[in-house]
Amino acid sequence: MSAGQLPRWVDYGLIPLLNLAAAFLVSGLVVLLIGENPLEAVEILLWGSLGFGEGVGFTLFYATNFIFTGLAVAVAFHAGLFNIGGEGQAYVGGLGVALACLALDQYVPWWVTMPVAVIGAALMGAAWAFIPAWLQAKRGSHVVITTIMFNFIASSLMVYLLVNVMAKPGSMQPETRTFEEGGRLPFLNDLQSWFDFGTAPVNLSLIIALIACVLVWVVIWRTRLGYEIRSFGANATAAVYAGMLPVRIIIVTMLISGGLSGMMALNEIMGSQHRLLIEFVAGYGFVGIAVALMGRAHPVGIVLAAILFGMLYQGGAELSFEKPAITRDMIVVIQGLVILFAGALENLFRPALVRIFTPSRVPAVQAG
Structure with a gap:
C-alpha cells in the first residue's frame, strides 16, 4: 500500500x-x-422498513429501482463519465416496456412478454443515451449538460405521447390502458408461498435487477471491454496511448448505462402500475447517483446502498405517519x-x- x-x-x-x-x-x-426524540424516530424508521413483511416488501420494491439506476451511474463512472440522464432514459425505457406489453398482453403469458419488455426497455434507454454519448465522443459536448437536457426532452416527449397518441380512448387521464395478465410481472408473493410481503408490489424485476448486478460485475471486471472502460476512466491519455479507441469506449459505456436505466421501468410499469403513466420515474434516476457513490460503483455496494435508500423511502413514510x-x-x-x-x-x-x-x-x- x-x-x-x-x-x-x-x-x-x-x-x-x-x-x-x-x-x-x-x-x-x-x-x-x-x-x-431522534432515537424514537430511528426506531420507527427501522420498524417501518424492516419490522414486518409488508414494510420489507416496499423496501425491496424501492430498492429495485435504485439498483437499476445505481448500476447505470456506476458503469458510466468507471469510464470517467457522469451520466445524470437516468431520469430521461428510464422514462423512455418505460415506453419500450409499454409497447411490448400493449402488443402482447392479450395473446401470450407474462413469461413470453417479459423478455421482449426487458429488451425493449434496454434498447429504448440505450437509444436515449446514444445522442449524448455521440456528442461527447465526437464533438466534445459535456455529457453532464446533454443528459440533463435530455431529461427534460424525454419528459416533454412522454407527455405528448400519453396525451395525444397512447391515451386510453374515452379517458382524460394521460396514461395507456391497463395491461392484461400477459403484460404483468408476478409478485414474489405469487411465485412462492413462503414470501409474506402483504400488499407490497415487490415483483420479479427484483430478481432481474440482481441478475443485472452479476452481469455488470462480469463485464466490468472480467472482460476486455471492462478493462478498457476502467483504464479509460483511470487515465484517458494512457488508454489512448495504449491503442484503445475513446469514441468506442464512450459510446458503448453510455449505451450500457442507458440500457440499465431504461430497465428500471420494468419494476414500475410492468411490475407495479401495469400501465404507462406520467412521472412514474419519481426522482429514482437522481437517487441512483447517491447509490452509486455510496456503493463505490461496485454491484455489491450498490445493492446495499439501494436497500438503505429503500429503507429511507418506506421507513420515512411510516415515520411521517406516526410522527406528524x-x-x-x-x-x-x-x-x-x-x-x-x-x-x-x-x-x-x-x-x-x-x-x-x-x-x-x-x-x-x-x-x-
Missing part, C-alpha cells in the same frame, strides 16, 4: 459507514430541533443529507484516515 492509499476495507466499508453516521447525526439534530411533526419534507431533508455526505462530502473523513492507516516511511537517504 503506497502513501496516500487506504486499505480496501477502509475505502469501501469504513468511509461509507462514517459518512452515513455523520448524515444521521445531523439528521438527528434536525429532528431534535423540531421537538422530537416529522413531515415528508423532513424525510426528504434526511435523504438529502445522506446524499450530501455520500457525494459532495465523500472525502470529509479521508484525510484523517489516510494519516491513520498510511504506514510511516523511513527516509531512503540518511545523513552521516
Whole structure:
C-alpha cells in the first residue's frame, strides 16, 4: 500500500459507514430541533422498513429501482463519465416496456412478454443515451449538460405521447390502458408461498435487477471491454496511448448505462402500475447517483446502498405517519443529507484516515 492509499476495507466499508453516521447525526439534530426524540424516530424508521413483511416488501420494491439506476451511474463512472440522464432514459425505457406489453398482453403469458419488455426497455434507454454519448465522443459536448437536457426532452416527449397518441380512448387521464395478465410481472408473493410481503408490489424485476448486478460485475471486471472502460476512466491519455479507441469506449459505456436505466421501468410499469403513466420515474434516476457513490460503483455496494435508500423511502413514510411533526419534507431533508455526505462530502473523513492507516516511511537517504 503506497502513501496516500487506504486499505480496501477502509475505502469501501469504513468511509461509507462514517459518512452515513455523520448524515444521521445531523439528521438527528434536525429532528431534535423540531421537538422530537431522534432515537424514537430511528426506531420507527427501522420498524417501518424492516419490522414486518409488508414494510420489507416496499423496501425491496424501492430498492429495485435504485439498483437499476445505481448500476447505470456506476458503469458510466468507471469510464470517467457522469451520466445524470437516468431520469430521461428510464422514462423512455418505460415506453419500450409499454409497447411490448400493449402488443402482447392479450395473446401470450407474462413469461413470453417479459423478455421482449426487458429488451425493449434496454434498447429504448440505450437509444436515449446514444445522442449524448455521440456528442461527447465526437464533438466534445459535456455529457453532464446533454443528459440533463435530455431529461427534460424525454419528459416533454412522454407527455405528448400519453396525451395525444397512447391515451386510453374515452379517458382524460394521460396514461395507456391497463395491461392484461400477459403484460404483468408476478409478485414474489405469487411465485412462492413462503414470501409474506402483504400488499407490497415487490415483483420479479427484483430478481432481474440482481441478475443485472452479476452481469455488470462480469463485464466490468472480467472482460476486455471492462478493462478498457476502467483504464479509460483511470487515465484517458494512457488508454489512448495504449491503442484503445475513446469514441468506442464512450459510446458503448453510455449505451450500457442507458440500457440499465431504461430497465428500471420494468419494476414500475410492468411490475407495479401495469400501465404507462406520467412521472412514474419519481426522482429514482437522481437517487441512483447517491447509490452509486455510496456503493463505490461496485454491484455489491450498490445493492446495499439501494436497500438503505429503500429503507429511507418506506421507513420515512411510516415515520411521517406516526410522527406528524416529522413531515415528508423532513424525510426528504434526511435523504438529502445522506446524499450530501455520500457525494459532495465523500472525502470529509479521508484525510484523517489516510494519516491513520498510511504506514510511516523511513527516509531512503540518511545523513552521516
